[in-house]
Amino acid sequence: MRIITMLLFAGVALGGCAPHPRLAVATQPDIPTDWHMRLTPVDRAAIDQLDTTWSRARAAVPRRMRGAYAAEGPLVDPAIALPKPDLPPGLYYCRLVRFGGHAGFATAKPDFCTVVATADGVAFNKQSGASQPRGWLFDHNDTRGVFLGAFLPVRGGAAPAYGANPALNVAAVVERVSAFRWRMVMTRAGNGALLDLYELVPVTPKVPGSVPAVAG
Template sequence: MRGRIPYISTLALGLALGACQTAPPPQPTPPPPAVADAPPGEVDAAGTWRATATAQDKQRIRNWYSSWEAALADARAKGSGDSIDREGVLLQPMAALPNPHLPPGEYRCRTVKIGTQGASTLAYVAYDWFRCRVSAEQGLMSLTKVNGSQRPVGLIFSDNLKRQVFLGTLVLGDESMPVSYGSDRMRDMAGLVERIGDNRWRLVLPSPAYESLLDVIELVPSS
């Protein structure tokens, strides 16, 4: 992205920018076992997430496991262990199942924020359900959170047998258009799309710019 993708778009992140919300594609090799931060299988084809991501976002993806562990440890140390345990597989780092591809359609989605970047925010916050949309976008899939005060908008790229990679930006408040990917490091987002059950997925966003140490967005079809 950085220069390569105006909106995340030269490649296709010209996204659902008009409607502002959507996501997934398929393929390659399974994620590393319990080895923290092992890099995923390389993808050669043009239009891969590695050819698109900023250096900051490549590091976020590379360090996903250590970010997750740090977030869980912080939240547990501050009294949220029972809340974490109640979420089950949603917050378990190694719970991803094969075939992560997110079908197009309307979804219910909710965000769980884990760990805190400062004393003024809670170490664990679970929000109510909002609306998300997944759509086909020029050979890829786009994922958009349709409502709420913080709305990720981006594309989903193939990575391996258990995960896809999300690259996008954060839309805030009453904004109607996302900023260009790569133009504002505080708005850029990178994460993992994983399947964790029948008709149940999650978008894991390590090291977000604001508030938490890790965000996990649960996605289930609206109907």
């Protein structure tokens, strides 16, 4: 995968964000080197039908939630997919946005996710929150990347390799929607929802010893 080098993330690797999770590599024993061949029929169908899913999800937003929906801007515009979708290595705020289900449209408090370039590939880990997908990122085309992974088991233990446990499998498409803002649209949604996506925004590193500027 084409990795975009950004000075913004340099401080993260040096521990500039002490209270945040450390960058960690996905704990899956098997790295799918050819994602086209490894993609399950269920996930392939979900990705192929994503336009239809988007339409159903947007139609399910209740009238009372239309303002909150509109405030998300390009994040919830299915037609937005900018060039260079690759997620640069670093620490991210990852915020769940959910269509359908009990609330109709809901957003969650941001959790932490990491993207780590390794000798084997580019690993993605969601490191906090109730649901934690972990796996690997791949190129697809000029405006879309692909994620293949699995959820951490509820009872603990490492996430299995993608394809090893259908109940834990998860795939997603990754798209850049604006400057320093990405989304990961999942092939599975929780709690009876129609569509789950994560907003991914880089965590700006804090420089040790820095103090706020004082207005003169």
